Amino acid sequence: QFPRQCATVEALISGECCPDLSPLSDPGSDRCGSSSGRGQCMPVIADSRPHGPQYMHDGRDDREQWPLRFFNQTCRCNGNFSGFNCGSCQPGWTGAACDQQIHIVRRNLLDLSAEEKNRFINALHQAKSTIHPDIVIATRRHEEIFGPDGSTPQFENVSIYNYFVWSHYYSVRKTFLGPGQQSFGGVDFSHEGPAFLTWHRYHLLQLERDMQEMLQDPTFALPYWNFATGGNTCDICTDDLMGARSNFDTSLISQNSLFSQWRVLCENLEDYDTLGTICNSTEGGPIRRNPAGNVARPMVQRLPEPGDVALCLEVGLFDTPPFYSNSTDSFRNTVEGYSDPSGKYDPAVRSLHNLAHLFLNGTGGQTHLSPNDPIFVLLHTFTDAVFDEWLRRHNADISIYPLENAPIGHNRQYNMVPFWPPIPNDQMFVAAPESLGYSYQVQWPARAFHITEIITIAIVTALILVAIIFVGTTCIVHSRKNKDELHQPLLTDQYQHYSDDYDTMPTPSQSVV
Numbered sequence: 001q002f003p004r005q006c007a008t009v010e011a012l013i014s015g016e017c018c019p020d021l022s023p024l025s026d027p028g029s030d031r032c033g034s035s036s037g038r039g040q041c042m043p044v045i046a047d048s049r050p051h052g053p054q055y056m057h058d059g060r061d062d063r064e065q066w067p068l069r070f071f072n073q074t075c076r077c078n079g080n081f082s083g084f085n086c087g088s089c090q091p092g093w094t095g096a097a098c099d100q101q102i103h104i105v106r107r108n109l110l111d112l113s114a115e116e117k118n119r120f121i122n123a124l125h126q127a128k129s130t131i132h133p134d135i136v137i138a139t140r141r142h143e144e145i146f147g148p149d150g151s152t153p154q155f156e157n158v159s160i161y162n163y164f165v166w167s168h169y170y171s172v173r174k175t176f177l178g179p180g181q182q183s184f185g186g187v188d189f190s191h192e193g194p195a196f197l198t199w200h201r202y203h204l205l206q207l208e209r210d211m212q213e214m215l216q217d218p219t220f221a222l223p224y225w226n227f228a229t230g231g232n233t234c235d236i237c238t239d240d241l242m243g244a245r246s247n248f249d250t251s252l253i254s255q256n257s258l259f260s261q262w263r264v265l266c267e268n269l270e271d272y273d274t275l276g277t278i279c280n281s282t283e284g285g286p287i288r289r290n291p292a293g294n295v296a297r298p299m300v301q302r303l304p305e306p307g308d309v310a311l312c313l314e315v316g317l318f319d320t321p322p323f324y325s326n327s328t329d330s331f332r333n334t335v336e337g338y339s340d341p342s343g344k345y346d347p348a349v350r351s352l353h354n355l356a357h358l359f360l361n362g363t364g365g366q367t368h369l370s371p372n373d374p375i376f377v378l379l380h381t382f383t384d385a386v387f388d389e390w391l392r393r394h395n396a397d398i399s400i401y402p403l404e405n406a407p408i409g410h411n412r413q414y415n416m417v418p419f420w421p422p423i424p425n426d427q428m429f430v431a432a433p434e435s436l437g438y439s440y441q442v443q444w445p446a447r448a449f450h451i452t453e454i455i456t457i458a459i460v461t462a463l464i465l466v467a468i469i470f471v472g473t474t475c476i477v478h479s480r481k482n483k484d485e486l487h488q489p490l491l492t493d494q495y496q497h498y499s500d501d502y503d504t505m506p507t508p509s510q511s512v513v
């Protein structure tokens with residue numbers, strides 16, 4: 001959310017969050033690395049275009065026009081410089097002067113060598129316990145941000161991985177409307193709208209970059225889980241990867257996996273919603289996971305089919321009005337999983353991304369908790385790979401992304417909540433290999449045919465065959481006849497004469513009596 005340097009009474013009151021790049025300089029003399037030309041402190045640009053009708057509590061939520069409720073000045077970095085103080089580089093660039101291009105490849109987790117798998121699991125485990133070097137999280141709404149005494153800003157340190165969990169929770173939390181009043185749940189800054197894909201793309205990029213810095217390895221790349229296997233087993237739920245099922249409790253992770261030691265953040269949903277508090281960095285119970293185990297909902301006991309991915313890639317429009325979870329013929333709503341894989345909206349359907357979440361049946365299937373299960377990272381890198389493939393196949397341009405009237409948080413120029421420094425959705429609506437320095441190594445499945453298409457193709461094929469047989473038979477008959485005629489030219493001639501005569505002569509039976 002915010003840089004540690006900005007979690008102070010002074011910064012909050014001034015509305016300025018422009019930390020010095022060099023900690024050794026006189027305070028305020030190197031804001032945003034201005035002394036070396038990296039950036040300057042500038043007013044925040046926040047989207048003020050109208051949002052859709054789903055949210056009707058304007059003025060009541062800190063996330064509106066993010067991040068203006070907290071800060072109105074931020075660092076604007078020059079060239080390839082980036083970050084809260086312009087001390088880091090744009091995605092795809094590295095080096096002290098951010099002038100070296102870098103490209104990383106996100107690969108299928110199952111294709112990594114044993115050593116690469118091990119390195120990835122250990123890196124995640126390290127991120128779970130390493131305090132984020134730059135960012136702190138708010139544990140109270142803006143109204144209560146200065147604490148009970150009015151001078152103790154309510155922020156906490158958080159680990160790198162738990163920041164990833166917390167950001168997702170903060171983006172989906174309900175709007176608190178006051179004590180004794182029901183919180184409003186019809187709001188979601190990262191799902192059920194066009195920003196679903198851009199928001200989750202940035203969420204992953206931020207974790208990947210934080211892990212690269214933690215590991216001091218700019219080539220570290222997140223892998224992906226191709227969840228579209230069509231099966232009823234979780235092929236990455238093994239002890240060398242995301243953890244097998246516990247032998248003692250079917251909804252827990254085996255003790256042979258490091259992930260059985262992980263404890264989850266943001267469990268106390270009822271407290272947050274009734275007291276108006278915010279999830280903090282305190283961890284609770286273990287990760288719960290019971291793949292294919294939801295007996296009450298057989299529909300979510302199987303993963304999406306490979307052909308579902310191929311079908312959704314053919315949906316031609318990025319998003320369609322009302323740009324929500326009931327949009328039909330929308331690629332975004334299809335890959336998110338509220339439409340059937342061919343794009344038709346059906347309230348009973350759960351497909352692709354949503355189906356993969358619900359299949360996990362536990363922590364990973366509940367939106368306020370799901371990133372606590374590290375499978376979330378891999379499920380979303382695959383979803384992002386589908387998004388990138390769609391952008392490539394359809395040669396997509398930003399003009400197809402709605403500028404206004406999308407649900408709150410989802411307009412093209414809305415800054416994604418709760419990221420810092422502010423970054424609007426449109427900056428993630430780009431081809432990753434060319435603009436963000438990463439690509440995916442994926443074998444895209446062939447298109448699966450729908451039953452109605454199979455019947456249509458069978459009927460058309462049968463009609464063509466009948467036509468060919470008919471034309472063929474007619475030709476054979478004609479050519480036989482022609483051949484016969486060619487073989488008896490004189491006879492035919494004679495016969496013709498005779499027959500001509502014959503026609504005019506009475507037959508023996510017609511003989512005049």
Ligand SMILES: O=C1C=c2cc(C(=O)O)[nH]c2=CC1=O
Pocket residue numbers: 191350354355357358364365366367368370371
């Ligand atoms: O974590 C998530 C869990 C989800 C469950 C559904 C659903 O369709 O019911 N959708 C989800 C999205 C998530 O991000």
